[in-house]
Amino acid sequence: MLRAGVDLGGTKIQSVIVDPEGEVLGQDRIPTPQDQGSAGVIAAMVASVRSALASANASLDDVLGVGVGAPGQIDHDDGTVSHAGNLPDWLGTVPVAGPLREALGVPIELANDVQVGVMAESQLGAGRPYSSMLGIFCGTGVGGGIVINDALWLGRGAAGEVGHMVVMPDGALCPCGRRGCLEAYAGRAAMEVEARRRVDHGKHTKLFTIMQKKGRSRVSSGVWAKALAKNDHMATELIDRAVWALGLASASAVNLLDVEAVVIGGGLGCRLGTPFADRIRAAMIPHLILPEKAPQVLSAALGDLGGAMGAALRVQHTVPPPGNIGVVHEED
Ligand SMILES: [Zn+2]
Incomplete structure (x- = not known):
């Protein structure tokens, strides 16, 4: 069937x-x-x-x-x-x-939606060789899931909210209303707010021109990718900041859970692909208690499906x- x-x-x-x-x-x-x-x-x-x-x-x-x-x-x-x-x-x-x-x-x-996406990567995608993994999905927000012994760890129902791990006390405002969460640095909505704030302060970027040319009303993953390809300074800085935050959060999660792999998915994660995952791994390693046993950091394999x-x-x-x-x- x-x-x-x-x-x-x-x-x-x-x-x-x-x-x-x-x-x-x-x-x-x-x-x-x-x-x-x-x-x-x-x-x-x-x-x-x-x-x-x-x-x-x-x-x-x-x-x-x-x-x-x-x-x-x-x-x-x-x-x-x-x-x-x-x-x-x-x-x-x-x-x-x-x-x-x-x-x-x-x-x-x-x-x-995020939990099923993480399980798909665990059973059919990048996480298939491993029985434990952490999924971090960067899209409009940052969602995630923890797979232990091939099963999703739900806690009391809400486990896996990696997007709201604190990476900076009193840091940037998160869409959840708190400050310093991972999502405030690596979620597309928060990154766009920060880009607009910098433009209001007189900084230049091609992000919004590319957005308009693509007929979009939001800075989509494709817009970020294009701005990076054009070496846009602000886009590069904001993606660097996302990599830094993702590295910190992954390291804390790995120190806690000791999973075999971290799978980076979501619209933005999939669009930026393996180079993005490699950079997150490099940002993670200095914070690992056992850097010699650093887990794989992989780009999600199933993409949009x-x-x-x-x-x-x-x-x-x-x-x-x-x-x-x-x-x-x-x-x-
Ligand atoms: Zn938050």
């Missing part, structure tokens, strides 16, 4: 169809509707799963279920997503699993035996 996975993001919805070995057989990627509220987003997810199935020459009868990785707070039992600030007009607590199950007629497995693939992996956990799913298939 196949499994479907959906990565629900603020700008795009990525769906994949995977076989039992985790091989991607089909996929679909569409922009997240920005002006139709949560109902529009859910309808787009349904359409995206159907389109991914079509690209795999498969139907809903072939899938065990659909895994969904979503931002914000997930209530697995109620099937709801709350506090998803990145999703357009996503107010309060929104039922997601129920409406999707009704529309698709298969079991739905809801999980946190990782979140959706990890969501699909979730399906195996809860799906009851065939004939017992209690849901009527509406159509193929």
